[in-house]
Every structure is written in structure tokens, then in C-alpha cells.
Amino acid sequence: MAEDAFTEHRPLLFTLAYEMLGSAADAEDVLQESYLRWSAVDPATVEHPRAYLVRVVTRQALNHLRAVRARREEYVGTWLPEPIRTAPEVSEDAILAESVSMAVLLVLETLNPTERAVFVLHEVFGYTHGEIAASVGKTEVTVRQIAHRARRHVQSRRRRFEPDSGVTGQIVQRFLHAATTGEVQTLMDLLAPDAVQISDGGGKVVAARRPITGRAEVARFVLGVLRTTTTATRIEHATYNGMPAARFVTGDALDWLVAFEIHDGRITGLYGVRNPDKLHRAEAVLPLDRGGHPLWKP
Template sequence: MAEDAFTEQRPLLFTIAYEMLGSAADAEDVLQESYLRWSAVDPATVGHPRAYLVRVVTRQALNHLRAVKARREEYVGAWLPEPIRTAPDVGEDVVLAESVSMAMMLVLETLNPNERAVFVLHDVFGYTHGEIAASIGRTEVAVRQIAHRARQHVHARRRRFEPDSDAAREVVQSFLRAAASGEVQALMDLLAPDVVQISDGGGKVVAARRPITGRADVAHFVLGVLRTATTATTRVEHTAYNGMPAARFVNDGVLDWLVAFEIDGGRITGLYGIRNPDKLHSADAVRPLDRGGRQTWKP
């Protein structure tokens, strides 16, 4: 049945769409549109359903990506990807964890739509240049050129980080304990010298409009947010988002603030704080991700 084939490939299709769009909501829209197209086709005429569905989702995601470009240029303050709650096993797949990390998703935002599609399909999911050419309507030679250009761009801007793990979560827990005690020096000791804090409020809640850099400034910013955005009844939950250790701040049963932590060498190198309620409304469900069993480069 068409529905069974689509359901079987859904984790892979969602992962591709999300990495191309940086939005779980937009990825779900793409999957809905793709399913409608798939349901209109006789499955018996499709030799390789997964390859067919990947092509459909890629094309729909490219259309979406071009449509949202202007919307993101008008976004109020810093833009961060819509966070997705990830299962612990995502951290065991280094390529997958890095590809959905906040830092990598921000790098992917700087690529044009074709470059992003080619990089995601080839370097993350392991599709050949010929397979990608059939998906985006370009020649194989053109895809090779796009892949080379996109890879150079990404490698020049990528940040090292450690996927979610027990060790990484211990660093986060130490940071939150220091923050709760108000110890500035203890906070700074857990931060890398070039640490970056990015907040996304979307103009709907109070959030820093620009990235904050440096140990002292980030430490004081975090303490300020904790004073103004939390109460004695605020519940802090430890989990993983985008393959990174994260903390959820829940006020009166409502998720108010989500912070994903980028860690390298036992120090926090990046804090990604999402407060835009539009990006938090679906942040509770764990998203199953899948690379389809392909072998790719080792980061």
C-alpha cells in the first residue's frame, strides 16, 4: 500500500526536509505535500519507492526553501532553527548529530537552495551525484561543481562540537548549578574564551537581538535571564535537542525557554536559546531521525 511505503520512509524523509529547511513545521508541510503526490501514483509503477520519495521530498523542500527566503530576511532578531527533540541514539551517529546541530544548521542557512540540497543529500545522506542530479533537475557535472563549492563553504565555517553524551550533560549540569548559585567565576570557568550565545525570540518575547560573545558577557547575560525569566516554581528539565545536550525551562506547565549547548573539550562553546513561542509549541515530541543506512564521510 502507498501509505505503508510512505510511513516506512517517513523518518528519512523528515530528516532530509528538516535539514534542508531548518523548520520542523515546514518539513511537516513538505511531507504532507509529498504524500499527496505519492498517493496519486500507482506504487506498482515505481521500481524504487524510497528513491522516488526522496526525489519528491527534495523538490518540494527546494520550493519551500525559495519561498521562505524573504520571510527569514525580515525575521526580527537572530534566527535559529526550530528545535527538534532527539532520541539518545542520535548522538551515536556522529554525522547525523553534527548535521542537525544548531551550529551546522546555521551554516547551511548561508548556502543557496541548490547548494544546501546537494550538500545535505551527498555529504549527510550519501546519495551519488547522479542520484542528486535527478532530484534537483541539474546535470551530474553541475551537481559535482555545486557539491565542491558547498563543501568548501561549510568546512570553512563549521564548528567542532561533542554530540549529546553523559560527559556533555555533566558539563551542562555543572553550568546550571553555577548559574543557580549566581557564581560568575564558576560560570566563566565552564565557558570557552570564544563562546557565543544566540537568542531567538522572533520579536515576540524579550531576547537579545544580536549574538553575545566572550566568557564574561555571556556569563552575565545568562545570570540576567535567569533572574528575569525564571521563578521559584520554574522546572528545569535535562534532555537532548538537535543531537545536543539541552535544558528546558518550564513555567506553570508551559515551555518558556529552551537552551541547547555546544560543547568542545569539556567547555561550552555555544549556547542557543529559543524563546519564540512559535518554535516551542511542538518541541515536546521526540522526532525519529534516519539517514537511510548510507555511508558518508567522517567529520
């Protein structure tokens, strides 16, 4: 049945759409559109359902990405990907964890839609240039050139990444304890000299409009934010986008979520999402799958 094949490959298809769009909501829309197209096809005429579905989702995601790019250019403040709660096994797959990390998704935003599709399909999912050509409507030679250009672009801009683990989780716990108790020196020691804090309020809630850079500036910002946090707010530890994260919850409402980027025992990036539109799907753990392809060596 068509539904059975789509359900079987849904985690893979969602992962592909999310990495191309940086939005779980948009990825779900693409999957819905793709399912409607798939359900109109006779499965008996499709020799390789997974390859066919990947092609359909890629084309729908490309169309969607081209449509939303203008909206993102008009976004109020800094745009961050919609955070997704990930299972422990995602962090165990270093390639998958890095490919959905905030830092890499932000770098992918600087690629044009075709470059992004080619990079994701080749470097993360392991598809050949010939297979990708059929999905993006380019020749194999052109795809090879695009892949080389996109990889060089991403490699020159992505930050070093360590997935969520017991060690990174402890660093985040120490950082949050120091921040809530006002231990400034400990806070500074846990931050890398070039640490960056990025907030996304979408113009709907209070948030820093521009990235904050430098250990002292980030520490000052964090302490200032936590001073405004009420005693009714609790901090919960979780994993989002393969990264250690903290959830700030008041009552039953998730006020904001911060994902931490860590390298060599220090926090290099803090990604704070406050835009309520991006927190609607923050509770459920979303299954991700890249199909077992061992490409994209960090």
C-alpha cells in the first residue's frame, strides 16, 4: 500500500525536508504535499519507493524553500532554525547530529536552494551526483560542480561541533548553576573567548536583535536575562538538534529554549529560541533518519 511505504520512510523524508528548510512546520507541510502526490501514483509502477519519495520530497522542499526565502529576509531580528527535540541515538550518530545542529543549519541558510539540496543529499544522505541530478533537474556534471562549491562554502564557515553527551551535559549544568547563583568567574571560565549568543524572538517577544559576541558580553547578557526570570520558572535539561539544551518553563508553558554548542570543554555558542511560533512542536521527540549513509566526514 502507498501509505505503508510512506510511513516506513517517513523519518528519512522528514529529516531531509527539515535539513533543507530548517523548520519542522515547513517540513511537515512538504511531507503532506508529497504524500498527496505519492498517493496518486500506482505503487506497482514504482520500482524503488524510497528513491522515488526522496525525489518527490526534494522537489517539494525546493519549491517551498524558494517561496519562504523572501519572508526570512524580512524576519524581525535574527532568524534561527525551529528547534526539534531529538532522541539520544541522534547524538550517537555524529554526522546526523552535526547536520541538524543549529550552527550547520545556519550555514546552510547562506546557500541558495539548489546548493542546499545538493549538499544535504550528497554529504548527509550519501546520494550520488547522478541520483541527485534527477531530483534537482540538473546534469550530473553540474551537480558535481555545485556539490564541490557548496561543500567548500560550508566547511569554511561551520564551527566545531560536539554532540550532546554526559560531558557536555555536565558543562551546561555547571554553566546554568553559575548563572543562577551569580558565580561570574565560573561563568566566564566555561565560555570560550569567542563565544556567541544568538536570540530569536521573531518580533513577538523580547529578544536580542543581533548576535552578542565575546565571553564578557555573553556572560553579562546571560546574567541579565536570568535576573528577569521569576521563581516560578523551572529549568529542564533536554537534547535538541543533537545538542545539550535547557528549557525554561513557567507553569505548563515553554517560555524559551537554549541549545548549547560546546568544543574542547567550553561553550562556544548559545542559541536561544523565544519565538512562540517555533516552540509549538518542542515537546515531542521527533525521529530522524539519514538512511545509514556514512558520508560527510567532519
